[in-house]
Amino acid sequence: MIDIRKLKELVRLMVENDLVELDIRDEQEQVTVKRPNSAAVPLIAHHPMVHAPHAVLAAPAAATAPSPSSAGGSGSADAGLVPIECPMVGTFYQSPGPDKPPFVSVGSPVGPDTVVCLVEAMKIFNEIKAGVSGTVERVVVKSGEAVEFGQALFMVRPG
Amino acid sequence: MFKRILIANRGEIALRVIRAAKELGIGTVCVYSTADRDGPWLEHADQKVCIGPPPAKDSYLRIDRIIAAAEITHADAIHPGYGFLSENAHFAEVCRDCHIQFIGPSPEAMSQLGDKVNCKRLAKRTGTPVFPGTDGAIEEVDEAVRVAHEIGFPVIVKASAGGGGRGMRIARDESQLREGIETAQREALAAFGNGAVYVEKFLEHARHFEVQTLGDNHGNAVHLFERDCSSQRRHQKLVEEAPAPGVDPEKRRRVCESAAALIRAAKYCGAATCEFLMDREQNFYMLEVNTRVQVEHPVTEMITGVDIVKTMIRAAAGETLPFTQDEISAKGHAIECRINAEDPDRGFMPQAGLIERWSAPSGPGIRLDSHARAGYRIPPNYDSMIGKLIVHGASRDAAIAKMKDALKAFEIGPIKTTIPLHLKLMDHPDFRNATFDIHFVERWLKK
DSSP: OOOHHHHHHHHHHHHHHTOSEEEEEOSSEEEEEEOSSTTSOOEEEEEESSOOSOEEEEOOGGGSSOOGGGGGOOGGGGTTOEEEEOSSOEEEESSSSTTSOOSOOTTOEEOTTOEEEEEEETTEEEEEEOOSOEEEEEEOSOTTOEEOTTOEEEEEEEO | OOSEEEEOOOHHHHHHHHHHHHHTTOEEEEEEEGGGTTOGGGGGSSEEEEEEOSSGGGTTTOHHHHHHHHHHTTOOEEEOOSSTTTTOHHHHHHHHHTTOEESSOOHHHHHHHHSHHHHHHHHHHHTOOBOOBOSSOBOOHHHHHHHHHHHOSOEEEEETTOBTTBTOEEESSHHHHHHHHHHHHHHHHHHHSOOOEEEEEOOSSOEEEEEEEEEOTTSOEEEEEEEEEEEEETTEEEEEEESOTTOOHHHHHHHHHHHHHHHHHTTOOEEEEEEEEEOTTOOEEEEEEEOSOOTTHHHHHHHHOOOHHHHHHHHHTTOOOSSOGGGOOOOSEEEEEEEESEEGGGTTEEOOEEOOEEEOOOSTTEEEEOSOOTTOEEOTTSOOEEEEEEEEESSHHHHHHHHHHHHHHOEEESSOOSHHHHHHHHTOHHHHTTOOOTTHHHHHHHO
């Protein structure tokens, strides 16, 4: 297993230099760190060179890069969960209308293209897609609340 | 008056606007990119909204996100600072469409003064001195001679298709001009297959002279005198001062008043700067108008006592300028040094990274406009200016002495800054005697 301190250092370097992907390898191991966009929490893929299948781990927000999404992460409770982060600035709506059921709620399965909420900005309602596969474990933001770029909206257990 | 101002900028100018807003009892919202998450200025704002990743095009230049941030925080005005969207007429128009007051000119006034042709046309009407020259290529040598006599020698003959110094000749009298045109045409024809040339006024030793102006929405416009910004490197100002040393009072009064007349004619609200070049005979030639607050506005504030940023905000809120031209006077001399995180010994290499040591100068007449402090990590994504050190003294000599003392007391590390360069510059004979021009710093650095 790769040294967690080394990993933290790599993540820090990536955030500082606004790198999207970092791939480091030697005889023993290979580490790929990817960030879907600069504000998002890095996804870390660690490939021991002997084992073929590679695990995609999502580090909890608080443990890796400090981000505005840390408001949604309580550390250990979110271990293994991936945030769906807000790609814009606006007002969060969990359902398509006042009397309509929410797009997703706790327990809902999601795929990358599942619409999970609306964010209104400049009178335009923008559909936000999950971007990951798994199950919604927690809804972080209340409907009608203001959200900023990079803020965690939902926590998803990947699967 | 506004309830809440959103600041669409970062760093020291964001902090400057926050301070002005607080003095006026207005709430503040700062937008920021993820690279500026730990920006110390954000602590001074009432609210902050992250609007995107580090590249400016995805954050500080995103009009939609900035407007959305104003909407969710119920900001009723936006101050654009300088750079980024500050001179973007489309942004000013979007603000207006969204019923958010843009703190600056109307999109119409901004477009008119921002466009060189329109601006020059208006300037000719208001008697603001512009750059003379021929408008098109010259066919006949006699025609070129006539124009040259009209605009005055020396002139420069340039190839219409030119570039890289080829086809260019400087002429100091008529015989040089006749000879120069022939050579220039021959060279231009050989180099570009096109022998067309034109004639323009040539300024050998120009100084950068700019006039600070303020206007309101009630037809008033005043000037706050001038600044000299001749110490430049690669068109970036290093040192600015006010007043401009050694300028004839009558010529100074005329050019300053012509700048105020120009922005009055443009129905301009807010702060604008008319930039001129000044030749050795102290003739002025307008370069352009900056339709925003300038980096170097503090030197003007120091000599006039006028708070330019607060006045911009009040004018945008519909107030009348709180003073007339007669009520504005200048006192003493002010100098500003831009402190950049660059290593002057290594080709001005930018110095992103952690500031471990930061000990700032203080004392009477010393002002530091900076967002930095010990523990601040300078992100690599934006410009390298980490502060502006401004001093005010009774005379120019007193101000230079004070600046030297303040620069010596300013300790920043381990990153390198332009402080040692400024110290040497303050002792440069051409700076001390004000015998400088806009190229003197580059000539000096080459040695």
